[in-house]
Amino acid sequence: MDAKERYFWDLTGHLVVPQVLGPDEVATANEAIDYYTRKILKIGDADDLPGRPDVRADAVVRTSNQHPYFLKMPAPHSDPFRKMLVHPQIVSRLNDMCGPGFRLDHGPELIGHVKGVAGLRLHGSGDRHKPHVAYRNQNGEMYCGGVTVSWQLSDVNAGDGGFVAVPGSHKSKYIMPEDLKYFKSDMDVLVQPAMQAGDVLFFMDGAQTHGTLPWRAAHQRRSILYKYTSRTSARQGTAEEVARPKQYWDQPSIAGMTPEQLAVMWGPYSNYHAELPVLGIDDQGVVRTEEPIDADNIWSDRRG
Numbered sequence: 001m002d003a004k005e006r007y008f009w010d011l012t013g014h015l016v017v018p019q020v021l022g023p024d025e026v027a028t029a030n031e032a033i034d035y036y037t038r039k040i041l042k043i044g045d046a047d048d049l050p051g052r053p054d055v056r057a058d059a060v061v062r063t064s065n066q067h068p069y070f071l072k073m074p075a076p077h078s079d080p081f082r083k084m085l086v087h088p089q090i091v092s093r094l095n096d097m098c099g100p101g102f103r104l105d106h107g108p109e110l111i112g113h114v115k116g117v118a119g120l121r122l123h124g125s126g127d128r129h130k131p132h133v134a135y136r137n138q139n140g141e142m143y144c145g146g147v148t149v150s151w152q153l154s155d156v157n158a159g160d161g162g163f164v165a166v167p168g169s170h171k172s173k174y175i176m177p178e179d180l181k182y183f184k185s186d187m188d189v190l191v192q193p194a195m196q197a198g199d200v201l202f203f204m205d206g207a208q209t210h211g212t213l214p215w216r217a218a219h220q221r222r223s224i225l226y227k228y229t230s231r232t233s234a235r236q237g238t239a240e241e242v243a244r245p246k247q248y249w250d251q252p253s254i255a256g257m258t259p260e261q262l263a264v265m266w267g268p269y270s271n272y273h274a275e276l277p278v279l280g281i282d283d284q285g286v287v288r289t290e291e292p293i294d295a296d297n298i299w300s301d302r303r304g
């Protein structure tokens, strides 16, 4: 990362690096997505596939970030996505952004919106405060718990829609107004970066307020998103799957435990919903399990 990039990243919470992939590399990755799409449509029922990709007519408009299809496809189809995973242009920047030892937490996922597909409301920016994805800068060293790297495999022109952010919101001290969250007012603070196929977008996923505008262009959006974290952040992905005490510990360690004891035996992951018990203390001073607040479920109130 050079001084200009560092300044822009720290100031805004996102960064576009132009032309990381050449036209041939973009074409190869797009062919692999076409192959994947044909395969799914041949299977016919996307509901039967892990993660239930969102399919409209002849397009896969979104895959689940819990299921890294693009890393799993048989070679050579997975090759472009495995190269992207540790591309030198990504590694050099993530070493600065997240610190050495960064790792893939979940993804890669495809956002392949076609004209008219709805967006996703604004989210992130400390509501609720999530230390595992927050941004800090101390003694000139930056640290961000969650950075998403989004590879553009088709152009995104001004006004097309797609990724949108509130630059600087990772430093905001106030909760975002509801009108802004649901795009009822843009308050002149929203930016939808224009990008070309081959460009790469980095954004502070969780720290910066961001979301998705409905896709308005005639061509399909093709972004592949890799969700990285710093070494010790655990958001979801495999961490979520192995977090249950019976997976995370051996049987003798947890056999016969009370629900309260079991509550602290869950492995680390932070994008939990209602499944994870948390501990509280009741009026009598007794430790009890409580349901956590389901504050992360942005999908439950998706808006156009």
Ligand SMILES: O=C(O)CCC(=O)C(=O)O
Pocket: 111, 120, 148, 150, 162, 163, 164, 205, 210, 211, 212, 213, 223, 225
């Ligand atoms: O690229 C986009 O449309 C934004 C995706 C997003 O909101 C997310 O990955 O959390």
